[in-house]
Amino acid sequence: MMKMALVSVVILFLICSSTIASQVCDQFAATGRNVNVPLGYELKPTDALKWKFKDKIIFHKRQENVLVKNSDVKADGSLELTNLKKDQEGVYIPEVYDQSGKSQTTKSTNLCIMGRYKMSFSFTCVSL
Numbered sequence: 001m002m003k004m005a006l007v008s009v010v011i012l013f014l015i016c017s018s019t020i021a022s023q024v025c026d027q028f029a030a031t032g033r034n035v036n037v038p039l040g041y042e043l044k045p046t047d048a049l050k051w052k053f054k055d056k057i058i059f060h061k062r063q064e065n066v067l068v069k070n071s072d073v074k075a076d077g078s079l080e081l082t083n084l085k086k087d088q089e090g091v092y093i094p095e096v097y098d099q100s101g102k103s104q105t106t107k108s109t110n111l112c113i114m115g116r117y118k119m120s121f122s123f124t125c126v127s128l
Contacts, residue, residue, distance in 0.1 A: 025112035029084050037092045039077035040107035047104070050095040051079050053088075081111075089113040 029035040043049060051059040051071065059079065060068040072080040079092060089112055096104040 024110060026109045027111050029081075029111060029113055031084055031086060031113055031115055033084055034080070034082045035084060035111070036074065037079040037081065037109045037111060038107075039079075039094050039096070040109075041077065041094070041096050041104055043075075043077035043096065044098070046099040048097040049073065049077055052093040052095070054090055084113050086113055086115075 027035065027037065046063055048062040049059070050057055051073065057068050058070040059073050060066070061073070072082070074080055077094070077096070081088060091108050091110045093108045094106040096106050098104055
């Protein structure tokens with residue numbers, strides 16, 4: 001009986017792992033948690049920074065002037081998302097321009113948000 005329960009746990013783990021692996025995600029987070037999406041670039045004080053999500057600008061800063069602030073950004077340029085919801089899942093696109101307006105190389109991040117699950121198992125031993 002214990003072997004059967006152990007096999008069930010292993011099968012459940014494999015199913016969950018294959019589901020997660022089939023998505024092309026750069027970063028994972030759970031609903032209700034906080035996460036930092038890295039900029040992937042060493043931000044300079046003179047740089048302009050823009051973060052986009054679902055074709056909308058969620059943060060835009062030129063030097064010290066913040067033009068759009070629908071999300072928080074840390075000093076290093078990473079995007080700080082708090083109390084995550086499923087609708088915040090997707091591709092976050094940073095754009096950085098130096099003082100002369102030249103685009104700098106950055107990396108987009110596909111954030112996958114998973115529900116929080118609580119699993120419990122119980123075993124009963126019966127002597128024969």
